[in-house]
Amino acid sequence: MGRFSDFFIKELGRRQVWVFFLFATFLYILPLVLADFPYLDDNWRLLTNGIATGMEWPEQGRLFAALYYNILTFSNASPNIFPLPLLVATVVMASALTSLTFHYFRRPTISDSLVLLPLWYNPFFLQNLSYQYDGPAMALSVSAAIYAITFHHPSRTLQWLVPAFLIALALGLYQISLNVFLGLCCMEVLRCANDKVAWSRWCSLLGWKLAQLVLGWLIYSVSAYPFMDQNRTKLLDWSARPLVQTFINLGRVVDNVMLLLHGGFGWVFAGLVLCAIAGSIRLGLTINELKESGLKKFLVGLVCVLTIPVLMILVSGVALFFRDFNVGLRTFMGFAVLLVFLFYLSHLVLISIHQRLPLLLLIPLLAMLSLSFAYGRVLTVQKTFVTSALFGLGYDIASHQKLREAKLIYMSDTYSDYWLVGAAATFKQIPVLKTLLSNDFYMLAENLPKVGITNVVMERERRNATRVGYQHLPPLVESQYYRIYLIGDYGFIVFKEPAPIKSLRW
Incomplete structure (x- = not known):
């Protein structure tokens, strides 16, 4: 030794x-x-x-x-x-x-x-x-x-x-x-x-x-x-209490830093x-x-x-x-x-x-290295989930001629903390990993061209229009995670809100 x-x-x-x-x-x-x-x-x-x-x-x-x-x-x-x-x-x-x-x-x-x-x-x-x-x-x-x-x-x-x-x-x-x-x-x-x-x-x-x-x-x-x-x-508006806004921003920073100080890391x-x-x-x-x-x-x-x-x-x-x-x-x-x-x-x-006492600094360094490897595993789980979601959604669109030939298919914005079930236990133990990943959506429209689907766009200028007004119509596709509606030459992908995870034992 x-x-x-x-x-x-x-x-x-x-x-x-x-x-x-x-x-x-x-x-x-x-x-x-x-x-x-x-x-x-x-x-x-x-x-x-x-x-x-x-x-x-x-x-x-x-x-x-x-x-x-x-x-x-x-x-x-x-x-x-x-x-x-x-x-x-x-x-x-x-x-x-x-x-x-x-x-x-x-x-x-x-x-x-x-x-x-x-x-x-x-x-x-x-x-x-x-x-x-x-x-x-x-x-x-x-x-x-x-x-x-x-x-x-x-x-x-x-x-x-x-x-x-x-x-x-x-x-x-x-x-x-x-x-x-x-x-x-x-x-x-x-x-x-x-x-x-x-x-x-x-x-x-x-x-x-x-x-x-x-x-x-x-x-x-x-x-x-x-x-x-x-x-x-553009800087803060100096006529609208910028110091208050700065302190609010600082508070948000502190909240995120505190996510790191959890369990053994604390x-x-x-x-x-x-x-x-x-x-x-x-x-x-x-x-x-x-x-x-x-x-x-x-x-x-x-x-x-x-x-x-x-x-x-x-x-x-x-x-x-x-x-x-x-x-x-x-x-x-x-x-x-x-x-x-x-x-x-x-x-x-x-x-x-x-x-020899400075060698104690290895302890926090090993903790941060451990966090890196835990994050790498979460990225792997996310990659698996995204790949599965991509092929599933791509198949549902490609297998319906009307969706393939639609002028545009609008994808709604739906955010949730419960998409990535495979990493839920890790997020529970190391909360900062959830914020590091920052992927609280099911799918990005930019991913679909990878499987040959090029007519899907995020619904920005018509934000959340798909969440109201179409629910009385029967969906063309009903999936575990989403419904796809078709109105004329336009399709609408509406994601379902995933249920909170209750079945896992921590």
Whole structure:
């Protein structure tokens, strides 16, 4: 056992750290690769063979995401080549984490590297990585944000320009990654305090980061931003109590985060928080040892304390202030830095007690890895359900000539928590998986062309019209999950509300 633990505390070279991160990051995405499940937006992108993304990504202000796929596919479109884009992004992330490790620790060990692994082992980041098209670009965006922190060069010009271009690249891949950069800037405050950096250098560092951020935003504004649809940039209405709306949005974020703290995960994170509190006391004692005036020590301590609410806000961060607030877990990229904050403080106190104690950080990491594999199994169950539903609905339409020849078949919007019976027990034990999956519908119209059905569309402009007015007519098709009506040349698919699951024993 002693020799085994020695492996985790011996000093490693850059290549060895990179191999560790490459193995660890690939292990986290392995369940998603094995599931190979087209997630939400992937379906209509697959339908267009990726051609639509050439226009849609730039309209979202994500010009560099489109360029990434153009480069990988050697084309002007984005045909599906999953998992290659994700594997490439994983290799880049391993390199970025290696760079950040040597930025934080002079002589890193694997136990030191555990501190930074939550940047990838973020439970909410699983939803980002679920997108076979968007996921790799989001991962690259985080990598660019990390490199913007770690880049160092003797030339002041390059030290200013390169991080700024990296920030612009991160924004052009996925704007929410700005939360990661800002969170890592907060971590720079803690790192400088723990390393007893002089006050003058401390202020200079913050000034450099602010200048790089402003320049990076300017570069993004003249490169990718002009292509963005202006409806996506609308902020909260400042004449309609925006602070109230912001707090409402924060409450919704907290509700989703609390889904993670369930059962054993709650105890694991409670222990992590307790260790972090002890680590903050340790950091406070280090700040008190600074060879600075009492006022400067107080300011350093105050800024360190203020990083806590800032990091909590940055869980969703900039998304809080947009009029069309998206509470999807894919926007919780800042939660990764909050985890790094807890890991970093815990590492400070654990290593001060014994050099092997930081290995306790493996426990929350294993919990998050376990969550990844559980999520992968849920994706597999969802894939089986979708495949069965697709062939069933496709057969019912193809076997009726009138439905095959209908001008359009409208599919109603019906959402429920009870479609996926096969994963109900897992959802009960790990509630966050239900929100991660975010598939509360029976079928997407974009799936039907896979079985040759091309005349089915979602009923948007006539939302829910199929749920009233036609119920007195006999359905042409009666299924366990839906009814299909035919009126003239138009069909209507009305889904039945599934009954709550009562027969399973938990």
